[in-house]
Amino acid sequence: MELLLYTRPNCPLCDDAKQLLHLLQDDFSFTWQEVNIEENDALHEQFCIMIPVIVHNGDILQQGNVDYIELEEAITARL
Template sequence: MNVKYYSRANCELCVDGLRTLKLVQEDIAFDIEIIDIEEDDDIHEKYMLMIPVVEKDGEILQYGTLDYATLTEALI
């Protein structure tokens, strides 16, 4: 299973979100593809007010402040 993680540099919420996502990864097997929104204008425009964003199969699972329970339930 592949999960996309949209973030950007110098984003404390993104650092916290990745930490939470990696905790979930300890219990559920999946790969994290980290995407810097500032490297693509379309992605930047789409997610600039939402980051961090966790997406699987084109569906946003959670964005902003991420929590373990919501991500775990969405990935099971």
């Protein structure tokens, strides 16, 4: 399973989301790719006030203040 993490530089919530993803990788088999929304005008417009955003197959799993338990449940449901 591959996730996308939409972020931007100097975003403390994004840093928290990255840490949670690293922690969850200890228990679940998935990869994730970080996408800087400031490098793409369309993504910046779409996700500007929502970041960080964690997406799997086009579905938003979490956004904003990412919660470990909710993200764990969302990943478990998709494995």
